[in-house]
Amino acid sequence: xxxxTRLALFLAVTLVAVQALTAAVAYLYLRHNLVExxxxxxxAEMGVFTRQLDFLSERVTDAVKVSSLDYALRAAxxxxxxxxxxxxxxxxxxxIGASRMMLVALDGSLxxxxxxxGHLGRRFRFPELLGSAAVNDKAASLVAAGGHIYWLVAVPxxxxxxxxxxxxxxxxxxxxxxxxxxxxxxxxxxxxxxGDRQSKWRPAxxxxxxxxxxxxxxxLDGMRTVSAETTQxxxxxxxxxxxxxxxxxxxxxxxxxxxxxxxxxxAYRSLLLPLxxxxxxxxxxxxxxxxxxxxxxxxxxxxxxTTARRIAAGDYTPPAxxxxxxxxxxxxxxxxxxxxxIADREAALRHAxxxxxxxxxxxVHANRAKSQFLANMSHELRTPLNAILGFSEMVEQQIxxxxxxxxxxxxxxxxxxxxxxxxxxxxxxDLSDLEGERLHLVRNGVRPGLVIRDALSALRPYAExxxxxxxxxxxxxxxxxxxxxxxxxxxxxxNIVHNAIKxxxxxxxxxxxxxxxxxxxxxxxxxxxxxxEPALLASVVRPFQRLRSALDGQHQGAGLGLPFAKAIxxxxxxxxxxxxxxxxxxxxxxxxxxxxxxxxxAA
Amino acid sequence: xxxxxxxxxxxxxxxxIQAHAAxxxxxxxxxxxxxxxxxxxxxxxxxxxxxxxxxxxxxxxQRKETFLPLVTxxxxxxxxxxxxxxxxxxxxxxxSPIKQFAFEIDEGRKSDPVIFERAxxxxxxxxxxxxxxAYVYVADTPxxxxxxxxxxxxxxxxxxxxxxxxxxxQLAPGRALPSSTLAVKGPAKFALSVPLLAPPPKHMxxxxx
Numbered sequence: 001x002x003x004x005t006r007l008a009l010f011l012a013v014t015l016v017a018v019q020a021l022t023a024a025v026a027y028l029y030l031r032h033n034l035v036e037x038x039x040x041x042x043x044a045e046m047g048v049f050t051r052q053l054d055f056l057s058e059r060v061t062d063a064v065k066v067s068s069l070d071y072a073l074r075a076a077x078x079x080x081x082x083x084x085x086x087x088x089x090x091x092x093x094x095x096i097g098a099s100r101m102m103l104v105a106l107d108g109s110l111x112x113x114x115x116x117x118g119h120l121g122r123r124f125r126f127p128e129l130l131g132s133a134a135v136n137d138k139a140a141s142l143v144a145a146g147g148h149i150y151w152l153v154a155v156p157x158x159x160x161x162x163x164x165x166x167x168x169x170x171x172x173x174x175x176x177x178x179x180x181x182x183x184x185x186x187x188x189x190x191x192x193x194x195g196d197r198q199s200k201w202r203p204a205x206x207x208x209x210x211x212x213x214x215x216x217x218x219x220l221d222g223m224r225t226v227s228a229e230t231t232q233x234x235x236x237x238x239x240x241x242x243x244x245x246x247x248x249x250x251x252x253x254x255x256x257x258x259x260x261x262x263x264x265x266x267a268y269r270s271l272l273l274p275l276x277x278x279x280x281x282x283x284x285x286x287x288x289x290x291x292x293x294x295x296x297x298x299x300x301x302x303x304x305x306t307t308a309r310r311i312a313a314g315d316y317t318p319p320a321x322x323x324x325x326x327x328x329x330x331x332x333x334x335x336x337x338x339x340x341x342i343a344d345r346e347a348a349l350r351h352a353x354x355x356x357x358x359x360x361x362x363x364v365h366a367n368r369a370k371s372q373f374l375a376n377m378s379h380e381l382r383t384p385l386n387a388i389l390g391f392s393e394m395v396e397q398q399i400x401x402x403x404x405x406x407x408x409x410x411x412x413x414x415x416x417x418x419x420x421x422x423x424x425x426x427x428x429x430d431l432s433d434l435e436g437e438r439l440h441l442v443r444n445g446v447r448p449g450l451v452i453r454d455a456l457s458a459l460r461p462y463a464e465x466x467x468x469x470x471x472x473x474x475x476x477x478x479x480x481x482x483x484x485x486x487x488x489x490x491x492x493x494x495n496i497v498h499n500a501i502k503x504x505x506x507x508x509x510x511x512x513x514x515x516x517x518x519x520x521x522x523x524x525x526x527x528x529x530x531x532x533e534p535a536l537l538a539s540v541v542r543p544f545q546r547l548r549s550a551l552d553g554q555h556q557g558a559g560l561g562l563p564f565a566k567a568i569x570x571x572x573x574x575x576x577x578x579x580x581x582x583x584x585x586x587x588x589x590x591x592x593x594x595x596x597x598x599x600x601x602a603a
Numbered sequence: 604x605x606x607x608x609x610x611x612x613x614x615x616x617x618x619x620i621q622a623h624a625a626x627x628x629x630x631x632x633x634x635x636x637x638x639x640x641x642x643x644x645x646x647x648x649x650x651x652x653x654x655x656x657x658x659x660x661x662x663x664x665q666r667k668e669t670f671l672p673l674v675t676x677x678x679x680x681x682x683x684x685x686x687x688x689x690x691x692x693x694x695x696x697x698x699s700p701i702k703q704f705a706f707e708i709d710e711g712r713k714s715d716p717v718i719f720e721r722a723x724x725x726x727x728x729x730x731x732x733x734x735x736x737a738y739v740y741v742a743d744t745p746x747x748x749x750x751x752x753x754x755x756x757x758x759x760x761x762x763x764x765x766x767x768x769x770x771x772x773q774l775a776p777g778r779a780l781p782s783s784t785l786a787v788k789g790p791a792k793f794a795l796s797v798p799l800l801a802p803p804p805k806h807m808x809x810x811x812x
Binding site: 078 | 696698699703726727728729730733735736738772775776777800801
């Protein structure tokens, strides 16, 4: 995923998260406030509702009062004319919308009842209301009867002194609530409920929506009015419940006003679409802005990356210069500068390499010329040396003529010196052959054991001469066999052991050891000589590098023995290594590939 | 009215009837101790008197939508004339068991006398003005008095044992009247406190419209 995409994604996600969080907090806060305000409003509306109810109650009371002043009715009552009383009360019931009217005597007994003609003489059920009517000339109260709610109005009948009471039941029914509801906010539902002995409220009159009728009313718990949030069928409602004043001795009556909370929130829901649009715009702006800004960064970065790849591939042509003067511009400048530096340095390096190569070629050429010269020289030297050897031997053997013993001795000296010189010349020739890769090895079956034994027995006289003890291996494993040139190998070993004897003082010893494993033979030649300093170990196996420090007059030679032996052994696929401690001695370790011959072929 | 009462009192004194009678001073209060005017105190005895000095005729005037006086005392068989000194017509009625009547009186006129044959109290109203009310107390005993604004009155009665009964417009309707007994041997005092209702407010039933 590119940097640009990641940044844009990050910003978009952050924006969405922040917006969602803000929206959630705002919604919860708004809802909480709405609910609290709704509760207060509902409580206030409950107050208005109860006052409206009181006002209507005054009106119906006055209507009953007017009825009580009807002259003919009063005349009938004064004369205790039951039939006239009943018909007059029925007439007045129709006039004022009462469902039942009664005539109550001053002593509280029922005289006439429009609803129960046969049950007269009973006591009126609400004597306190009559007392209040006697004092205040009228009284009204809510009562619940038979699951319905009424205003019970009582007024004294004066003719002109009180001669009885008229009591009227005026229904507080759905129609009346609908009327009240039309006067207030339409969305409110009003339910009047009657409490039973189990403190359950049963609706007696209602106006509004079905859902609100089924709401479980809030618990009054001794309070006159409570408002609360309730839930019905997954919808939320605000409800206010208030206990209404009722006539003493009747069931309690409560009013419940409610409205759906969704409606209150609905006003804010219309905000949702514009908010979402705004949010989408903000998101679009953020993402687009990010893309544009980051493109300004990523384009030049990609350009720089291409340049860097080109530089890595060896193309140092400077990239197109970036015009922008910001961090990326600085980076581009630095990259250009670096490309220039690398190009300069590489040119210098190539120059140096070329020079070095030329010098090396010259050196190789010179060395080869020197080797050629040495080879030619040696070759040229051999012929006169052979002549010197031949003639000195003839002189020594007195073949040419008898000479005095003193000249015989001279002749021997000449022959021996010439012989040494010839040996040296031949080794030089071998070495130059080695360097010029002109040395050709014979490939025969060789038994290293025998080769070592021959070399050691040839050197025994020399060791005795130098009074150095030569300790040979008790049993050189003769059945070992390898492929190679027996003469050259013998020469190599001879050189190593000769060297060891040469650099060991009189009374010292040279110990040769031999071990074999499945595919190689190791030969250790250890002396108790002067040793070699660690820093010089590498140089002693290079031609003509005989240690200067060892040139103490005792040792002579051209320093060709070890280099020659090393070359021969390596040509046979072996290794030669030196270990040495100054003053304690040197050990040469030769390892040659070899394997055991079958026993039955042992010679 | 007071002039009439003084005249009657003077006539009684001049005639010197029942010179041996004793004067009983009466004080009626409500239960709070306030004087109760317009209370009618009636004494009855086992031996009824030969004659009554109570007025046989009375006038109830109507002024400013008010009956005056509030309580009128007449003897049984007494006659009451209603006069209308008001600016409106009045319709005078009574549904009382002792006497029922109803008639209209135009302003500035007076009615025919209404004869009260039966003892008791008649409540008189006006069917045009519901707040108008008057009471006619028809006594069948001569020993009756109405208390004045101080709740006081007096009765001349010969010595003897009497039952004293008090009536007042503000007594609770439908209840037995407060009563007591009194033995008169000479000048005596009679005091009684009676439970009175608050006076009915004027224009109560229609509010102010």
